[in-house]
Amino acid sequence: MVDISKRQIIDMINSRDYETVCKWLKTYPNLHVVSRDGSVTYNNAIADAHPGALQISDRFHLLKNLTSYGKEYLKKKLKPQILIQAVSQETSNEGTGTIKQADENRKLTLKEKYERIEQLLAAGKCKTAICQSINMDIRAYDRLMSMTPEERESSFQTKMMTVHEEKVKQKMERVNEVRELKKIGCSNHEISRRTGLNRSTIRRYLDENFNPVHASYGKKKNGKLTPYIKEIDECLEKGIMGSEIEKKIRGMGYDGSSSTVRQYITDWKRCRKLYYDRSREGGRKTETIERKNIFKLLYHPIENVKSISREQFERICNEYPCFEKIHSIIWEFKGLLTGKNVDALDKWMEKAKKLGIPEIDSFICGLERDLDAVRNAIKYEYSNGLVEGSINKLKVIKRVMYGRCSFETLRTKTLRLEKMRLLN
Structure with missing residues (x-):
């Protein structure tokens, strides 16, 4: 219990039972205004302990509950990643060119x-x-x-170049050793006995045109998948499934592993994530939007959600009416609370019921059960903000004293800290 005017923790109780809470509240006969969450137990206990007290439902909890119900409904309707039509054909083509250019730049030394x-x-x-x-x-x-x-x-x-240079240096030392032995008159047979090298190797080392650099150095070897890359890319552009692509290239002669094909397809999709549509119809350009970013629109205005543009927001609303309904009903309710428009609450509830969404219906039932407190939440400025802040402080104290105190010790320490704070 927090005194709203003094911003001070008054008391604590270790129970949520109706009888205990009611008895506790009766020990404070001067209560006139009580801000609380939507608990039915608290509602009944306050009403019986102080019938004349004004009960106010906390706006934060109202909004939190409505948004949670909305997210619960949308999780059943939207996939973790949803596809929408690209904002503009020009943007898509420009983005694809940017991706290809970035891929080419990554290959540069x-x-x-x-x-x-x-x-x-x-x-x-x-x-x-x-x-x-x-x-x-x-x-x-x-x-x-x-x-x-x-x-x-x-x-x-590069590391490869450094290793190669070291190997070339070591080989030239052997070549110079062979040539020095030849200069002092040693035969190839004698050089082979002293150095342990094969006589054919010695003949190559003695050749003036000998090149210590390996013939394959600097040349990239083609993998088993290389001859089929063009065919795979064309299939992916058409939205063909990976299993079908593998089946097709095996028919063309590919005998490598399936994991190599899957890895290539995964990399291809990752590079072109915003422009890949497995159900592409008529060449329609699409882009992917994360569901978690869409949920941000339920909490923040579109101007504050950097991951989604206004054009994308409009596309989402047009292509996914379920989201547009939830977004609209939540923001209308926020407008009720901030605009102090008590008279509009009944109209909002009627409109919400007509949506026929079970989760929203559950929220409406909760409002109807506590309607007077909800109306007071719209009408008055009181809220549970002070209580929530005090709870955070209390949790810190609990963690510091974890396992070393009873509830009474915790209560005594918290109340004494409050008195010391006021004295200072």
Whole structure:
């Protein structure tokens, strides 16, 4: 129990039973206004202990309950990811081009990126434009451009290049050893005995045109899936299922593993997530919206939800009428509470009943059971805000004292802390 005017915790009770609460409330004969949640037990206990007291239902709990019922209904109607028509054909095509360009930029080595930077600088591009063009972080750009030529050349070396250079160096040491032995007059047989190398290898090392770099170095090997990539991409664009795609390419001669096909399809969809529609009809461009982001619209105005634009919001309402109904009814109720329009409550309840949504009907039943307190919540400014803040403080104290005190000790400590706070 919190005194609204003094903002002070007055008392605590360790029970929610009607008889205990009613008896406890009678020990405070001067109660005239009580703000509470929608508990039927509290309603009855307050009414019997103080028949003349004004009961006010807490607006936060009213909104929370209505929104929770709305989310419960929408979870049955909406998938975790829903598809809507793309806001504009131009946007979709532009986005697809951006994705392809980003894929190409990821394949560039650091040296190739530096060469692209020099070309763009020569063309008069600014730093920001260059970074956007090659998908490079500005900090990485600054670090690269501040290096000396020697440091930059060293940074271009990948781990594979470093390992390869070390192997080439080791091989050349062996080659020079063989050639030095040949210079002092050793035969190939003698060189083979001293070095342990095969005589055919010695003949190659003695050849002036010998190249220590492996013939396959720098060449990317094609995998088993490579010849079928184009066919897979075309099938995915048409929305064909992965199992059907695998069946098709196996008929064309693919003999690799199924996991390789699945991994490629997964990566393809992830890169084109916003523009992939497994049920694409007539080439309709779509984009994916997360359900969790849609639920944010029940709590915040569209201007404050950065993940969804107003155009996307309108598409969602048009393509999913179930969401439009819930969104509309929740925001109308919020308008009732903030606008202090008590007379509009009955009309809102009638409109909500006509929706025929079981979850909303349950909320309406709760309102009708506590209608006077709900009307008072619209009419008056009182709320449970102070109580909720005090509960947070109480939970901290409980955790500090967990397992080391009884309820009476907790109550005594909390009330003494309140007295000390007021004295200070």
